[in-house]
Amino acid sequence: MKTGRPVLVMQLPERLNLTEARGFLPEVMAVLRNDRPLIVFDFSEVQQIDSAGVEMLLKCLERVMSLDGDLKLAALTPQASVILELTRVDRLFEVFASVEAAVESFRGFSLREAPPSAAWYAQLPGNGRAVNDRLAG
Amino acid sequence: MKTAAILVLGSPAPAYSFLASEDKHATGCPGDIAGIPLSCIEILGATILQRTMQRFADAGVDSFTIVADASLLKVIKLANVMPGWLVKINSFQGDADVWPSIEGSLQNDFANETGNVFLVKLGAYAEFDPNTVVMFAENNDHSAVRVHDQLGSVGTWLLNQSANLEAVAKEFQNGGQDSSIKTYFFDGYVNRLSRMQDLRRFVMDVFQSRCSAQPQGKEVRAGVWVDDGAQVHKQARVVPPAYIGKNSRVGPASLITRSSSIERDCNVDYGTVVEDSSVLASTYIGTGLDVAHSVVCGNMLVHLNQNLVMEINDEILIGRNVTSRLREVFRRQGKKAVSIKSVKKDEHQTHWKGIL
Numbered sequence: 001m002k003t004g005r006p007v008l009v010m011q012l013p014e015r016l017n018l019t020e021a022r023g024f025l026p027e028v029m030a031v032l033r034n035d036r037p038l039i040v041f042d043f044s045e046v047q048q049i050d051s052a053g054v055e056m057l058l059k060c061l062e063r064v065m066s067l068d069g070d071l072k073l074a075a076l077t078p079q080a081s082v083i084l085e086l087t088r089v090d091r092l093f094e095v096f097a098s099v100e101a102a103v104e105s106f107r108g109f110s111l112r113e114a115p116p117s118a119a120w121y122a123q124l125p126g127n128g129r130a131v132n133d134r135l136a137g
Numbered sequence: 138m139k140t141a142a143i144l145v146l147g148s149p150a151p152a153y154s155f156l157a158s159e160d161k162h163a164t165g166c167p168g169d170i171a172g173i174p175l176s177c178i179e180i181l182g183a184t185i186l187q188r189t190m191q192r193f194a195d196a197g198v199d200s201f202t203i204v205a206d207a208s209l210l211k212v213i214k215l216a217n218v219m220p221g222w223l224v225k226i227n228s229f230q231g232d233a234d235v236w237p238s239i240e241g242s243l244q245n246d247f248a249n250e251t252g253n254v255f256l257v258k259l260g261a262y263a264e265f266d267p268n269t270v271v272m273f274a275e276n277n278d279h280s281a282v283r284v285h286d287q288l289g290s291v292g293t294w295l296l297n298q299s300a301n302l303e304a305v306a307k308e309f310q311n312g313g314q315d316s317s318i319k320t321y322f323f324d325g326y327v328n329r330l331s332r333m334q335d336l337r338r339f340v341m342d343v344f345q346s347r348c349s350a351q352p353q354g355k356e357v358r359a360g361v362w363v364d365d366g367a368q369v370h371k372q373a374r375v376v377p378p379a380y381i382g383k384n385s386r387v388g389p390a391s392l393i394t395r396s397s398s399i400e401r402d403c404n405v406d407y408g409t410v411v412e413d414s415s416v417l418a419s420t421y422i423g424t425g426l427d428v429a430h431s432v433v434c435g436n437m438l439v440h441l442n443q444n445l446v447m448e449i450n451d452e453i454l455i456g457r458n459v460t461s462r463l464r465e466v467f468r469r470q471g472k473k474a475v476s477i478k479s480v481k482k483d484e485h486q487t488h489w490k491g492i493l
Binding site: 061065066070091092093094105106107108 | 360
């Protein structure tokens with residue numbers, strides 16, 4: 001499954017609090033006019049995120065979904081990761097280690113690891129790896 | 138030279154343990170799901186039996202015999218609609234009758250000028266190339282070859298007319314290795330499907346392209362496969378990778394995430410989250426639930442992290458999907474359940490995405 005449509009990468013501010021979110025949201029909404037937008041939020045500089053930031057993410061997702069597009073998150077910092085996990089918002093999004101991987105995922109589905117919460121998967125003999133890895137490991 | 142395959146399905150209680158614990162009796166769990174072996178359960182739109190047969194058919198095997206316990210015949214008929222394939226079904230009753238049935242099928246195949254016969258004890262899903270096994274046997278003049286990966290047998294033998302059937306019978310029934318049978322090693326993907334965790338692992342391995350198996354249906358966007366007649370509400374969120382099976386319905390405000398699969402004729406109701414889970418065919422998941430790290434089949438929930446099986450006898454929470462149950466009733470009465478579905482579709486016409 002491949003798409004040739006452009007992917008928009010948006011760098012999120014260092015502090016994603018009420019003030020910043022209020023400023024950032026209109027910026028995002030301004031670009032969400034086309035049908036089926038493909039967006040990646042780059043979290044690499046986000047050091048602080050609060051409930052207003054999370055709400056902003058959900059508003060963006062709602063808007064993107066209404067336009068039949070998709071919004072993915074990339075390069076989550078540990079701080080952002082903890083907050084998204086705490087609020088259980090992380091499972092609403094596909095999360096990628098890098099912006100490049102997130103952009104690439106729109107081009108075609110790629111190999112990804114099991115979610116860290118899948119404890120049962122880690123306990124399996126072989127842990128989903130190939131036979132050779134299993135024997136070596 | 139013709140090649141045939143005999144696929145053997147065990148009795149309704151095969152050597153499967155349902156959970157990671159090997160002690161089936163302590164957990165009170167059956168060794169299968171509602172009397173159906175794991176290899177006959179649809180996962181990502183096809184059973185392991187169908188996938189195995191497809192692999193053999195792709196390699197040029199043109200005749201199949203399924204040898205199965207009599208009580209499984211109904212399941213096999215449901216699970217194997219293989220138009221254009223020559224599939225014979227032989228049944229047996231009780232363990233003592235298994236090998237005589239296989240032997241009868243083998244002799245029948247050899248009498249029909251079949252050069253090589255694959256004997257497959259269904260259970261594991263193994264991605265070896267059947268043609269390479271045939272070449273290995275022919276080049277080395279072996280009459281019987283067992284297929285192994287590095288961890289052991291994958292339950293497949295290749296036999297020709299001069300094979301020592303007594304030795305094969307011994308190995309088939311009791312395990313072990315007879316010296317008259319040679320071993321072919323391969324290095325591909327194998328999932329032994331010995332417990333429920335393996336079923337989920339198969340789903341994840343398919344999604345992560347660790348094996349060559351593919352979900353059925355159409356990839357409507359990167360990593361999301363949707364089969365015929367499935368309906369996903371506009372306000373539902375499906376996070377890739379995910380699979381939505383035939384005629385299934387994902388309700389408003391629900392979330393399918395973290396490599397989850399919803400098999401055919403399921404109904405995930407309003408606001409429910411399905412995370413790192415597989416919902417097996419004809420299952421209803423009620424409103425506002427959070428199903429995580431589980432396999433759900435009808436009213437049975439297997440929690441993989443907790444290593445626990447629960448039977449939930451409350452159809453408001455989980456149970457058999459009413460639509461599929463009504464469809465069965467209508468089928469028995471000779472009416473078409475389609476009328477019910479079309480009414481439902483019209484009601485919500487403006488809200489449902491047209492993935493058909």
